[in-house]
Amino acid sequence: MDESPRVAIVTGGSSGIGLATARQLVGKGYDVVVTARREEPLRAAAQELGARYLAADSADPEAFALVVAKAGRVDLLVHAAGMNDGTFVRKETVDTFDAVIRANLRSAFVVSSAAIPVMSAGGRIVFLSSSSAHEPHPGKSAYSASKAGLNAFAFALAKEVERDGISVHVVTTGPVDTPMLDGVRFPMLALHADDVAQAIVFLDQLPGNVRLPEVQLSSVEDGPFKPDLLVPGAAKELGRTELPT
Numbered sequence: 001m002d003e004s005p006r007v008a009i010v011t012g013g014s015s016g017i018g019l020a021t022a023r024q025l026v027g028k029g030y031d032v033v034v035t036a037r038r039e040e041p042l043r044a045a046a047q048e049l050g051a052r053y054l055a056a057d058s059a060d061p062e063a064f065a066l067v068v069a070k071a072g073r074v075d076l077l078v079h080a081a082g083m084n085d086g087t088f089v090r091k092e093t094v095d096t097f098d099a100v101i102r103a104n105l106r107s108a109f110v111v112s113s114a115a116i117p118v119m120s121a122g123g124r125i126v127f128l129s130s131s132s133a134h135e136p137h138p139g140k141s142a143y144s145a146s147k148a149g150l151n152a153f154a155f156a157l158a159k160e161v162e163r164d165g166i167s168v169h170v171v172t173t174g175p176v177d178t179p180m181l182d183g184v185r186f187p188m189l190a191l192h193a194d195d196v197a198q199a200i201v202f203l204d205q206l207p208g209n210v211r212l213p214e215v216q217l218s219s220v221e222d223g224p225f226k227p228d229l230l231v232p233g234a235a236k237e238l239g240r241t242e243l244p245t
Contacts, residue, residue, distance in 0.1 A: 005031045006204070009071050011058045011111060012081035013051075014041040016178035017128055020193035021078050021200050022049055028201065033071045035064075036081065059107040064114050074115045076204050079108060080128045084180045086142040097142045104146035108153050121165025122208055126200050127154045129172040131218065147172075155213055167211075169203050171196060174218030175230070183234045187243055189219040190230040 012018030013034025032051040036042045039055040046053035056063040058081045083103040133151045136144035158168035175190040
């Protein structure tokens with residue numbers, strides 16, 4: 001039997017959920033390649049983790065092909081890269097809409113099409129999605145559409161690659177306390193990035209014969225485990241420091 005460590009590529013690996021996931025995978029003995037667009041924070045993250053790295057845009061086929069080549073083979077692909085941008089349709093530009101779709105949906109196709117050829121039976125793909133896929137947010141039409149499209153893409157892909165022994169999952173989350181929320185204009189109850197990372201690690205422990213298309217995660221809203229209220233910087237500037245009643 002092959003006793004070499006599982007090789008994982010984690011996109012968005014320089015911060016947030018991607019970084020938290022990479023940290024947990026390294027701690028469990030995985031050979032991890034982290035990737036993100038910005039070289040300096042990615043290098044710092046990789047050095048902290050003891051992971052390999054290559055800066056790349058996950059929506060660029062040529063750039064991401066180099067990431068896969070660096071990995072050599074792929075046993076686990078965690079696609080955590082993405083962006084939360086946009087505003088109300090009457091105010092939004094086509095360029096912003098296109099950028100969100102590119103970052104959140106086109107990238108899912110690019111990373112999958114690059115990784116699948118070097119995946120064997122037992123390989124796994126995990127996409128990070130958002131509750132906006134199921135409950136679209138006004139003022140976030142592009143983001144909501146991109147995440148709904150991501151879910152649909154993942155569910156279709158799962159049916160394509162099941163015959164190859166490859167599993168595909170979507171982890172759909174409510175708000176997660178990461179830099180992506182800095183521009184949000186209202187307080188919220190949020191998960192921690194490590195909470196989501198634990199779910200991703202759990203998925204890679206599942207037997208290959210188990211289907212689990214989607215895991216939905218959100219913070220509890222009451223009781224002893226209710227988290228402290230997260231008030232993003234943009235919400236503080238507007239004086240919004242409490243949940244709406």
